[in-house]
Amino acid sequence: MSAALKHPRISTQAVLRSNYPRYAVFSRQFTLSTPSSSRHRRPGEPSGPNEPPSHTASTVSKSPFKVWPFVLIFATGTFLFKRIVDQRKGQYQAKGPMPAIENLGATTRSSPLWSSENVTVIFVLGGPGAGKGTQCAKLVSDYGFKHLSAGDLLREEQDRPGSEFGEMIKTYIKEGTIVPMEVTVQLLENAMKASMEKDGKNMFLIDGFPRKLDQAHAFERSVVPSKFTLFFDCPEEVMQERLLNRGKTSGRADDNAESIKKRFKTFIETSMPVVDEFEGQGKVVKVEAVKGPDEVYEDVKAKLKQRGVEPIKITFVQT
Numbered sequence: 001m002s003a004a005l006k007h008p009r010i011s012t013q014a015v016l017r018s019n020y021p022r023y024a025v026f027s028r029q030f031t032l033s034t035p036s037s038s039r040h041r042r043p044g045e046p047s048g049p050n051e052p053p054s055h056t057a058s059t060v061s062k063s064p065f066k067v068w069p070f071v072l073i074f075a076t077g078t079f080l081f082k083r084i085v086d087q088r089k090g091q092y093q094a095k096g097p098m099p100a101i102e103n104l105g106a107t108t109r110s111s112p113l114w115s116s117e118n119v120t121v122i123f124v125l126g127g128p129g130a131g132k133g134t135q136c137a138k139l140v141s142d143y144g145f146k147h148l149s150a151g152d153l154l155r156e157e158q159d160r161p162g163s164e165f166g167e168m169i170k171t172y173i174k175e176g177t178i179v180p181m182e183v184t185v186q187l188l189e190n191a192m193k194a195s196m197e198k199d200g201k202n203m204f205l206i207d208g209f210p211r212k213l214d215q216a217h218a219f220e221r222s223v224v225p226s227k228f229t230l231f232f233d234c235p236e237e238v239m240q241e242r243l244l245n246r247g248k249t250s251g252r253a254d255d256n257a258e259s260i261k262k263r264f265k266t267f268i269e270t271s272m273p274v275v276d277e278f279e280g281q282g283k284v285v286k287v288e289a290v291k292g293p294d295e296v297y298e299d300v301k302a303k304l305k306q307r308g309v310e311p312i313k314i315t316f317v318q319t
């Protein structure tokens with residue numbers, strides 16, 4: 001547009017021809033205002049290069065039709081530009097509020113905080129309701145692991161008075177989608193540090209995490225590489241029945257038919273690629289999770305044994 005105003009004879013003509021054929025007459029008139037020796041002069045037009053015109057801008061200012069198209073083009077352009085900007089703003093806002101990630105440093109490290117020699121991490125994955133938490137509770141008492149559930153940590157943070165992430169977490173959990181990894185990885189790292197300092201525990205079962213490839217990569221790069229992933233395989237119908245049952249007493253905002261459906265979708269589309277990637281690295285221990293809790297647990301113990309993970313031996317010493 002600015003080019004058109006600087007060089008009206010050239011560019012506005014081109015614009016008018018290409019976009020507004022009905023202004024062709026005007027366009028021609030405008031072109032004719034160019035001084036030329038090979039045509040008839042118009043009234044008031046200078047006869048030569050040294051003679052001033054008898055009145056200024058006569059061809060443009062006399063007819064309103066010669067100005068309006070430019071005004072129209074400018075207004076339409078401005079209107080469309082503003083609409084595009086507003087639409088884009090809308091798209092970004094629809095993704096929900098982003099956390100103040102500058103306060104969350106864990107995922108910015110380029111090397112792990114701990115080595116897998118000193119700190120053992122077993123990820124526990126499986127669909128919603130596959131029985132991860134139930135099996136973890138059993139493993140804690142027999143193997144001495146510290147159990148950290150990513151979902152529990154997020155719910156705690158959600159309910160912590162003054163948390164800047166509370167509202168955001170609530171929305172993600174209700175929708176069955178994955179909270180931005182900066183928040184979850186930082187919560188896990190904090191909980192691991194606390195456990196090591198307080199209980200001296202350095203063997204962790206990390207339940208319900210990583211649920212997305214970016215989390216998996218960030219955690220292994222900046223916190224500690226995992227030993228392997230314990231994966232509980234269970235059909236959706238079985239998991240749905242368990243979750244609806246649990247929903248009668250759990251008080252969880254996502255144990256209802258609508259949220260469960262969304263959580264299943266997220267599991268298939270977002271979390272299964274994590275299992276597939278670890279599988280490709282030979283780092284998945286798969287357990288069928290349809291039978292009762294004790295039968296499933298027997299299978300878990302047998303599979304862990306194959307991986308060299310043994311229960312804690314309690315030795316009774318006679319005094």
Ligand SMILES: Nc1ncnc2c1ncn2[C@@H]1O[C@H](COP(=O)(O)OP(=O)(O)OP(=O)(O)O)[C@@H](O)[C@H]1O
Nearest residue numbers: 127128129130131132133134242246291292293296
């Ligand atoms: N093997 C099983 N057979 C029958 N019911 C089970 C079994 N394992 C767990 N449950 C029950 O199913 C429900 C879900 O179990 P659990 O909380 O352990 O699953 P989860 O995988 O941790 O779920 P989520 O990912 O939603 O936290 C609970 O009510 C639990 O008592």
Ligand SMILES: O=c1ccn([C@@H]2O[C@H](COP(=O)(O)O)[C@@H](O)[C@H]2O)c(=O)[nH]1
Nearest residue numbers: 150151172173176177178179208209211
């Ligand atoms: O890494 C994670 C783990 C969990 N979430 C969110 O929490 C809910 C509940 O998780 P449970 O493991 O079933 O307790 C899950 O649906 C996600 O919305 C997460 O964002 N990131």
